[in-house]
Amino acid sequence: GAFFFFFVDPRTQISGNLSFAYLSQPDYADLFSSQSNVAGDYITGSSKFDLSRRWTQLFSTTTSVSLNMLQYTESQPNGLTNNYLNFLVGNEFRFLTAPNHTWLVEARYDMYNYYDNTSLNSQTGVFLAGLDWIMSRRLSATVRVGGSVMSFDNGGNSASPFFEGSLNYLT
Secondary structure, eight states, X not given: OXXXXXEEETTEXXXXXXXXXXXXXXXXXXXXXXXXXXXXXXXXXXXXXXXEEEOSSSEEEEEEEEEXXXXXXXXOTTSOOOOEEEEXXXXXXXXXXXXXXXXXXXXXXXXXXXXXXXXXOEEEEEEEEEEEEEOSSSEEEEEEEEEEXXXXXTSOEEEEEEEEEEEEEOO
């Protein structure tokens, strides 16, 4: 993998993260490859690019674009490999209310395109509100809550609650 960042000016930054791998064993960190009944070698890749801008001392935005893929090298007798291309775009608005509290609202649009199993093709909109909290020099937490609406290309919609959280400790 590779990571880069570039400062456009003192308040604007572009960053990127790229990784590609050719693997011959299931990667259980990848949700779709671990659930697939396809055996054999595969290529997986992910890329994410962020444009971050601090508009004022208290307000900043980050716009993100991600492209991810999974491609098996062998076809299956039934023709379904779950090969896919995933595109995600999001925008985050951050409001600093105290030196250790940043409130945010975020919207994401996520699209999955399966090459040979189009019944799985979908688009998802996610809307979140959250808090980034620095509790100490070593301990921080992130919480995001909201909802998601998913629609499938072949018909049908579903709405569900959405939650993300993390607790980080620097040793």
